[in-house]
Amino acid sequence: MSTLPALLPSEPDAPFPPVEDALRQPDGLLAVGGDLTPTRLLNAYRHGIFPWYSQGQPILWWSPDPRTVFATDAVRLSFRFRRSLRRSHWDVRADTAFAQVIRACADTSRPGQRGTWITPEMRAAYERMHALGHAHSIEVFDGDRLVGGIYGMAIGRMFFGESMFSAESGGSKVALAALAWHLRDWGWPLIDAQVENDHLLSLGAQCWPRPRFVAAVAELTQMPGTVGTWSERVGHWPASRLAAPARPSGPVPADP
Missing domain, CATH: 3.30.70.3550 (Leucyl/phenylalanyl-tRNA-protein transferase, N-terminal domain)
Known part of the structure; x- marks a missing residue:
């Protein structure tokens, strides 16, 4: 070293x-x-x-090679899991509990990974980035209880996923799929997932050669984006929408 x-x-x-x-x-x-x-x-x-x-x-x-990424139109949820969401009362929000999400990610044990890498210094740095409008969280609530989430960095029209967690089975899947849904509607094509593992691959992650990834990042981070909170932009979004058999194109429909 x-x-x-x-x-x-x-x-x-x-x-x-x-x-x-x-x-x-x-x-x-x-x-x-x-x-x-x-x-x-x-x-x-x-x-x-x-x-x-x-x-x-x-x-x-x-900067690993290859790099693991999700296309925002290609996150996969199994038919069985989608069916279970039809009666779900879970609610998806953004940027209402960033500190809780990053703390839960830090406290979640992950078999095969190198311990708790989200150090207090890392948590403070990303909470600072969140306050500046560059880091965001997608949160999954069951009533007032946080049951899953994901956080990461947004630059231009590129989202860099950092970590996700589940306090209830499927919580992180819902957070990831909801993130992808919204990003696709905003014209953001990619989510960086950093390093390959079986769980990410089962959800539709792809492995790109580093030159391809770096070229895409250079282009997407130069595109116009929005710095600031996503809370109002996402609102309160029912997780049951993810039960659809295929991701519909066009804007997210309004609540009835």
Whole structure:
């Protein structure tokens, strides 16, 4: 790790090394150090780079190859799961409980993953990005109880997923599918899912070569987007809408 390029906290706007220089083992490790300031984070995501490290480690920056992504029109929910949603009373919202979502993601154990990587420093950084209108959460509620969610970064028309959780079976699936539904309606074609796993692949994730991903990110992050809360834009959205056998095109229908 001593051979990795080192970033200086005193230079948050300094460029990252080219992603082509990332290590093959461990896959995608690009640089070490720096900080989690808004300037650094926005620069990283615009170049297909994200921070990922555990408590006690220095900040590590990654750009794996291949990259796992979702097309917003291709998130898959099984027929059985969709059928179970027909009578669901779950309610989907956005940006009403960001701190709760990121805390729940941090506290969720994940078999095969490297411990709790959402450190207090990471939580504080993304809560800061949320306050600035760059980080967002999609939340799934059963009444007043948070049962699932996902959070990530939005730049231009690109969404970079960071983590999701379920407190009830299917909570994270609903959060992801609802996020994809809304993003498609807004003209956002991709969700970054970072690193492949079987669960993501079962939901329709694809693995893209890094050059293809980085080129798409460069284009999408330059498109006009909206900085600020998504709360009113999403409103209170019934999860039962996801029970439709296929994603209908066009705008989301209004509540009756």
